[in-house]
Amino acid sequence: MAEKFRSACPLDCWDACAFLITKEGEKVVKIEGDPEHEITQGFICPKGRKHLERVYHPERILYPLQKVKDKWERISWEKALKLIADKLENIKRDYGSTAVLHYYDCGSGGLLKDIDQLFFNLYGGVSKGVGSLCWAAGIAAQKYDFGLPRSHHPKDMENSKIILIWGRNPVETNIHLVPYLKKAQKKGTKLVTIDPIKTPTAVMSDFYFQPRPGTDGALALGLANILLRDGWADVDFVDNHSLGFPEYRNLLVDYPLERTAEITGLKEEEILQLARLYGQNKPGCIIIGYGMQRYTNSGQAVRAIDALAAMTGNIGIPGGGANYANFLASCYYDYQILEGDKGIDNYRYFPKSKTASFIEQAEEPPIKAAFVVRSNPVIQIPDTNHFIEAFQQVDFKVVIDMFMTDTAKLADLILPCTSFLEEENIISTSMGHGYMNYMSQVIQPLGEAKTEYEIFQSLAAKMGLKDFPQGSSEELIKKVLQPITEKFGLTLEMLKEKSYALPEYWQIPWENKVFLTPSKKFEFSSQGAAKEAGSPLPVFQQTAESLLSGEVQLDQLYFLTPHPKDSLHSQHYIFQDRQTLPKAYLSSKRAAVLDIAQGDYLEVSSSRGKLKCVASLEKEMREDILMVYEGWWLGPGGTVNMLTSDGISDMGLGAIYYDCICQVKNLSK
Numbered sequence: 215m216a217e218k219f220r221s222a223c224p225l226d227c228w229d230a231c232a233f234l235i236t237k238e239g240e241k242v243v244k245i246e247g248d249p250e251h252e253i254t255q256g257f258i259c260p261k262g263r264k265h266l267e268r269v270y271h272p273e274r275i276l277y278p279l280q281k282v283k284d285k286w287e288r289i290s291w292e293k294a295l296k297l298i299a300d301k302l303e304n305i306k307r308d309y310g311s312t313a314v315l316h317y318y319d320c321g322s323g324g325l326l327k328d329i330d331q332l333f334f335n336l337y338g339g340v341s342k343g344v345g346s347l348c349w350a351a352g353i354a355a356q357k358y359d360f361g362l363p364r365s366h367h368p369k370d371m372e373n374s375k376i377i378l379i380w381g382r383n384p385v386e387t388n389i390h391l392v393p394y395l396k397k398a399q400k401k402g403t404k405l406v407t408i409d410p411i412k413t414p415t416a417v418m419s420d421f422y423f424q425p426r427p428g429t430d431g432a433l434a435l436g437l438a439n440i441l442l443r444d445g446w447a448d449v450d451f452v453d454n455h456s457l458g459f460p461e462y463r464n465l466l467v468d469y470p471l472e473r474t475a476e477i478t479g480l481k482e483e484e485i486l487q488l489a490r491l492y493g494q495n496k497p498g499c500i501i502i503g504y505g506m507q508r509y510t511n512s513g514q515a516v517r518a519i520d521a522l523a524a525m526t527g528n529i530g531i532p533g534g535g536a537n538y539a540n541f542l543a544s545c546y547y548d549y550q551i552l553e554g555d556k557g558i559d560n561y562r563y564f565p566k567s568k569t570a571s572f573i574e575q576a577e578e579p580p581i582k583a584a585f586v587v588r589s590n591p592v593i594q595i596p597d598t599n600h601f602i603e604a605f606q607q608v609d610f611k612v613v614i615d616m617f618m619t620d621t622a623k624l625a626d627l628i629l630p631c632t633s634f635l636e637e638e639n640i641i642s643t644s645m646g647h648g649y650m651n652y653m654s655q656v657i658q659p660l661g662e663a664k665t666e667y668e669i670f671q672s673l674a675a676k677m678g679l680k681d682f683p684q685g686s687s688e689e690l691i692k693k694v695l696q697p698i699t700e701k702f703g704l705t706l707e708m709l710k711e712k713s714y715a716l717p718e719y720w721q722i723p724w725e726n727k728v729f730l731t732p733s734k735k736f737e738f739s740s741q742g743a744a745k746e747a748g749s750p751l752p753v754f755q756q757t758a759e760s761l762l763s764g765e766v767q768l769d770q771l772y773f774l775t776p777h778p779k780d781s782l783h784s785q786h787y788i789f790q791d792r793q794t795l796p797k798a799y800l801s802s803k804r805a806a807v808l809d810i811a812q813g814d815y816l817e818v819s820s821s822r823g824k825l826k827c828v829a830s831l832e833k834e835m836r837e838d839i840l841m842v843y844e845g846w847w848l849g850p851g852g853t854v855n856m857l858t859s860d861g862i863s864d865m866g867l868g869a870i871y872y873d874c875i876c877q878v879k880n881l882s883k
Contacts, residue, residue, distance in 0.1 A: 219654040220248065220710070223262050224634040225782040226320035226348070228388040228646030231258050232713055235635065235656050242266060242635055242656055251713055253368070253647040254390050260780045264789065269633045269660070271788060274616050276661025279628040286628075291662060291672070294627060299676045301583055301610050302337065309579035311338030312562045315608070317569065319347065319589035321785065322631075324639035324653060325694055326667050326687060328552040330587050333670040335554025336679040341581060343566035345867025347594055349645075351507040352538050354866030355516035358740040359524070361730020363539035364723035366499065368394035368647070373533030376404040376495035380519060381430060382503025385414040386779040388646065391501075392418075404495060406488070408433070409505075411774065411841060412834045423488055424836055426479035427772040427872060428757035430506040431515035434522045435754055436474025437489045439466040441526060446493035448527025451736075455530075455727040458739020458750065462521060465751050477754070477762070479836075493526065497533030505776060508872040510758040513865030517743065517752035524736045530724040542648040542716050546697045551683075551690070567596050567860045567869040570604035583610040587666065592620040593784040593847060596858040596869055599823045614666065617788050620848045630663040637665045638687045640695070640709065648719030652709040747864040758861055759875040761838055768807055771800065771840040773820065773876035775854040778843040787847045795851040796842050798827035800878070801835040814882040818842070820874055823856030826881070840876055 216238050223231040232251035236244035245266050249256030268274070278294040279286045305313050316334045334340045346353075356363040371377055371394050384391040399405045399420070407416040408423045408430070416422040425433050441447065442463060452459040475482045492498050500523050507516050520536045528534035550556070564572035569591065573581050584605065595601045605611065605624055613625040622628050639653040659665075664672075667687055674682030683690055691706055698704050704714055724736075731737045744750035756762060761770060780786060798816050810816065814829045818840060827842060835841070846853045861870045 216243075219656045221634065221653045221656065222641040222651030223258070223265070224323040224639075224641060224653070225261060225785070226323055227782060228643060229254055229390045230641050230643040230646065230649065230651060231262055231390070232649070232651050233258070233262070235654070237656055240657060242269065251649070253649060255393070259389050261782055261786060264786055265633070265635070267789065268616065269635055271617070273618065273788060274660070275618060275628055275630045276663055277630060278662070281626050291664070294629060295673055295676050297627065298612060298673060303677065305582045306338060309582055311560065312341050313579035313582040314340040315573065315581045315584040316340045316342050317584060317589060317591055318587040319594070321588040321590065321783070322634065324634065324641055325547065325552070325691060326639050326665070327588060328549065329667050329670055330585070331553040332551075333674055333679070333682060335558060336674065336681055337677075339558050339560030341562040341564065341572070341576065343569060344563045345565045345567070345862065347566055347869040349504050349507065349539065350866035350868035351513040351863035352502065352504065352516040352866070354746070355507070355513040356520060356536070356538055358743040358865075359517055359520040359731070359737055360724065362541050362545075365537035365540040365646075366535040366723060367720055370532055370535075370722065371395065371398040371403065371499055372401060374398060374403050374497055374499040375533065376406060376491055376498045378406045378408060378492060378498065378500045379415055379419065380408045380500055380502050381506035382501055383409070383413040383415045383776070384501075385418060387777050391646070404491060406491060408488075410772070410836055410839060411776065421488075421491065423480060423484055426477070426836070427774060427839065428509045428511065428760065429478040431511055431518040431752065431754040432469060432474055432477040433480070433485070434515070434518035435466060435469040435752070436471065436478070436485055437492065438522045438525055439469045439474070440471065440486065440489040441493045442466055444493065447525050451527045451529070451727075452525060456524060456736045456738055457731075457733045458737060459525070462525070462738035462751055465753065469754075496526065496528065497531050498523070498526065498528050499534055500528070500536045502536060502538040505774075505872060507863065507868060508870055510861060510864060510870050510873050511755045512863045512868065512870070513743075513747055514749070514752045514754065518754065521738055521752050524738070529736060530722060530727050532722055535723060539645055540648060541644050542718055543642040543650050543698065544644045546701065546716070548694050548697050551693050565862050565867040567862055569595055570597065570601040570860065573604040573608060581608055584608045584612070586611070586613045586621055586625070588614075590619040590621045590784050592624065593845065593853050593855065596855050596860040596871060597822050598853055598855045600860065614669065616663075619784070629669055630661065631669070632659045632663045632665045636660065636663065638691070640691055648715040649713045650709055650715070651713045652706070743865065757873045758859070758870070759873050761875065767877070768804070769877050769879065771804070771876055771878060772838055772872075773818070773857055773874040774839055774841045774872055775844040775858070776841065778845055781845050784845040784847060787845055790847070792847070792849050794849075795826055795828045796846050796854070797830040798878070799830045799832050799835060799841040800839070801837040802831040802833050804837040805829065805831050808878065808880065809883060810878070810880050811882075814880050817879040817881050818857065818876050819879070820857040820876050822859065824852065825854060825856055826851040840878055844871075
């Protein structure tokens with residue numbers, strides 16, 4: 215007899231889809247969307263449907279594995295845990311706890327996934343990555359501007375006269391936003407996409423603008439200059455609810471139409487058209503993507519877009535907003551239970567994108583062990599070759615994963631973890647909607663797979679870390695939810711019955727015009743930004759690698775690596791034929807000049823590495839761009855991050871994947 219369970223998608227995505235799981239006997243037979251969820255509305259993407267294949271995939275790791283003389287041998291959990299405990303205790307005695315590197319990310323979401331941080335906190339504090347490979351620069355920017363990133367409910371877009379989708383592609387990466395966009399569009403809202411790549415979202419839009427990569431900040435400042443000149447500034451907002459507008463106004467003088475066009479590569483008439491569209495159609499909603507903040511100048515670019523929205527009075531009103539992220543439930547969870555005492559000072563921090571350099575340069579103590587959890591850094595960290603070389607130098611490497619990823623292959627010990635169907639958890643997202651979803655444990659763990667909570671619970675017990683919780687997952691979830699239960703009356707039992715969002719989700723962000731900045735105002739000029747990025751104002755600076763300076767060769771192109779439609783980073787490439795080469799998308803016009811034909815084999819390179827691809831020619835691609843989707847595992851072609859730089863953004867310690875110039879060579883000639 216079939217049984218149905220409520221759950222949710224654990225992928226690091228805007229949508230956090232609510233699932234209905236069908237189980238027959240002891241096996242899951244179907245994953246489908248929950249039609250009762252307000253936002254995800256019963257339909258799910260291919261990534262969500264593929265979870266079922268991942269759970270029962272023949273290559274899934276189900277037992278602890280130890281590398282012995284370059285071969286993997288199955289060992290018992292008792293032996294694996296003793297090996298780890300002995301190593302950690304010896305390292306701490308001989309070198310100190312910061313000789314251990316803890317690398318984690320968001321490969322699988324859920325409240326209890328952060329429990330690894332508590333373990334390493336109780337161990338004594340370790341070397342730990344900070345910043346983000348994903349969204350850190352934009353988060354920092356909006357904290358400086360607003361005090362906290364908040365977004366409008368998607369239903370509010372029906373109140374917008376215009377929606378600017380700036381550097382985001384919801385048709386492929388945020389599909390549950392699309393029905394709201396289409397509904398607003400049908401009611402007469404103008405839909406505008408600003409993106410160097412003509413995405414499917416650009417195709418569905420009423421207007422499309424294609425600026426040069428890495429110039430979004432200059433475009434926002436140039437638009438603001440025109441709107442200020444033409445009288446579209448909101449005098450009440452800038453006079454009464456903002457800080458630093460006179461200085462910002464003076465900055466705009468440096469971005470006249472001619473210079474803005476020169477920097478962005480847009481025609482002057484295009485920039486004027488875009489300015490008038492936004493200025494004359496208030497309220498205007500801006501939806502900001504993550505691609506634009508993957509450059510060295512990216513935090514200030516997001517700040518410039520925020521400032522454009524604020525100057526025109528599109529903050530704190532229905533139909534407006536500068537929507538980037540949405541911190542709701544995460545503001546109330548009791549993370550200390552999962553992460554430990556934040557006051558402990560025995561940590562060493564390093565930017566995640568610079569993990570390889572940190573490993574190589576760490577002294578007093580050097581890195582003697584590394585733990586990798588919920589991530590595949592060989593594929594995801596910039597400058598792949600550098601990371602592999604550094605990671606191999608570490609004496610003892612433990613990876614917790616479901617599959618033999620490229621990172622797991624380099625480990626000394628692999629611990630098999632459960633899928634989301636084999637564990638209990640809570641899912642919410644700080645990117646998109648504000649709902650909290652309960653994840654039922656639907657089946658017993660396959661083989662000897664364990665939850666991360668069980669793994670670190672057992673390890674803590676073996677090492678005598680008495681303050682580590684030894685209760686059930688349900689008991690731990692209730693403790694983390696306690697502030698929400700006390701403030702809003704929302705309990706775990708209620709979440710088991712249906713998804714809930716906190717009341718703030720339906721409110722217009724900043725409607726009372728009181729912000730969470732030091733001044734309690736929107737800050738055009740921020741001392742925090744000045745301290746981190748060198749200027750209190752959202753100035754534009756050229757990217758580290760640019761085709762606007764110096765002599766440029768025809769075979770030099772901007773190398774962009776957006777998210778693929780059918781995978782979340784590298785997770786679904788377990789289904790990919792390992793001999794398949796990535797596609798390199800480039801302009802058919804530039805290809806003709808370079809004597810490249812459809813299907814030709816290409817070598818794409820930077821100063822950091824090479825990638826082998828197959829040419830795919832596009833009529834409407836900018837001539838100065840070569841695009842390859844990220845996430846490819848190591849194979850005959852390689853992975854995109856062999857080319858990218860490990861530099862960091864101007865704020866937030868973010869990765870700068872898109873700040874990369876490549877060269878292309880035809881291997882078929």
